[in-house]
Amino acid sequence: MNNICICGGGNLGHSIAGRAATIMNGKGEVRLLTRKPERWSNTITVEDDQGHVFATPLSLVTDDARSALSNTDIVLLCLPGFAITEELNKIKPFLPKHALIGAVVCSTGFFFDAFSVLGKDMPLFGFQRVPFIARIAEYGKRSFIWGYRKEVFMATCNIDQERTKKLCTLFEDLFGTPIQLLENYMEAALTNSNPILHTGRLYSMWKNWDGKPFDRQSYFYREWTDEASETIIAMDEEFFNLLAALHIRKGAIKSLLEHYESTDATSMTAKISSIPSLSKVLSPMKETERGFIPDFGSRYFIEDFPYGLAFIQKIATEKGVSTPMIDRVMAWGNGCIYNQ
Numbered sequence: 001m002n003n004i005c006i007c008g009g010g011n012l013g014h015s016i017a018g019r020a021a022t023i024m025n026g027k028g029e030v031r032l033l034t035r036k037p038e039r040w041s042n043t044i045t046v047e048d049d050q051g052h053v054f055a056t057p058l059s060l061v062t063d064d065a066r067s068a069l070s071n072t073d074i075v076l077l078c079l080p081g082f083a084i085t086e087e088l089n090k091i092k093p094f095l096p097k098h099a100l101i102g103a104v105v106c107s108t109g110f111f112f113d114a115f116s117v118l119g120k121d122m123p124l125f126g127f128q129r130v131p132f133i134a135r136i137a138e139y140g141k142r143s144f145i146w147g148y149r150k151e152v153f154m155a156t157c158n159i160d161q162e163r164t165k166k167l168c169t170l171f172e173d174l175f176g177t178p179i180q181l182l183e184n185y186m187e188a189a190l191t192n193s194n195p196i197l198h199t200g201r202l203y204s205m206w207k208n209w210d211g212k213p214f215d216r217q218s219y220f221y222r223e224w225t226d227e228a229s230e231t232i233i234a235m236d237e238e239f240f241n242l243l244a245a246l247h248i249r250k251g252a253i254k255s256l257l258e259h260y261e262s263t264d265a266t267s268m269t270a271k272i273s274s275i276p277s278l279s280k281v282l283s284p285m286k287e288t289e290r291g292f293i294p295d296f297g298s299r300y301f302i303e304d305f306p307y308g309l310a311f312i313q314k315i316a317t318e319k320g321v322s323t324p325m326i327d328r329v330m331a332w333g334n335g336c337i338y339n340q
Helices: 011-023 065-069 081-094 110-118 161-175 194-206 226-245 265-272 305-319 324-338
Strands: 004-007 030-033 045-048 060-062 074-077 100-103 124-127 132-138 142-148 152-157 179-181 285-287 292-294
Touching: 004 011, 004 065, 011 030, 011 045, 011 132, 011 142, 011 161, 030 065, 060 065, 065 081, 074 081, 081 110, 081 305, 100 110, 110 124, 152 161, 161 179, 194 226, 194 292, 194 305, 194 324, 226 265, 226 305, 226 324, 305 324
Parallel strands: 004 030, 004 074, 030 060, 045 142, 074 100, 100 124, 152 179
Antiparallel strands: 124 152, 132 142, 285 292
16 A cells, blocks of 8 residues: 555645655655646645644646556545546546545545446445545645544445555554544445535525625634524434434444534534634635625535435435425525525
8 A cells, every 4th residue: 555646636635645745755655636737736735733744745746547546556535526426437447456446525425426437346445524624725735734533434345354454554644543444334425524514504504694795704613503503403313313214333423412522502502613623614605896695606515415415315215214404404505506
């Protein structure tokens, strides 16, 4: 597992590539496959909230899949859900037979897309939640990591025990976070993270928006409300009814109350609004001549609704699980996306 190819140049792509280049320096190659290689420096400087700076040159930055994947051991997709199928089709002809394919975010259908494009026997891995909060400071050159998770949960499929163990060790180093292994890929494919957290918050913020611009861009987490907490708690209860119907192992996925060490909406609001690593995250808004308005074209909308919450809703419908709050939030989100 010496050569890694990272696909995608978003917030996570920048920070993971920059960290990995330093961690893997002298041990293997770190390559980046991106549509815009001309905008990238060979060195991505990553600064984290602990005062560490990672600034080692990448082995290759390219838009040529053949070059990026030559003799690659691990391919990690750092892409939104709507881009995964296209990327898998792009890299499929050049994948080495021994390569392991994974995604840093699996809640947008990665495993199911990979099965469809690459086949049911492809060795796959993926994570339940992102390893840290990352933001680009200067595209193709610098990024920040605002906070590491205490632990990250990973699932594998069609990978033997020895390679799985090596994979866990590798990503503990690359992410700077302990890795816990899940029992099966469904425990990573289904998550109450962004698909519920983001969509429920957006619904509580703007479900009654009258079209008038706001005088500033609000903070997504720092200004979290009890209404947002109540909404996502209700959605999470429906989500866990689905997990029960699917016989997902108890404890494999934490409830949002447990994840945020809370007992009710009020304590959840206090917790979420006070997390340092989330305090700088702004709401998805865009500035107009009259002020700030919701950005219905942001990834919070075009990914977390159609490639996140919709996936949960679809399976719940197939299993006959009632999801009135999820349905309400999903209908509102679709209206925002398709009627803008």
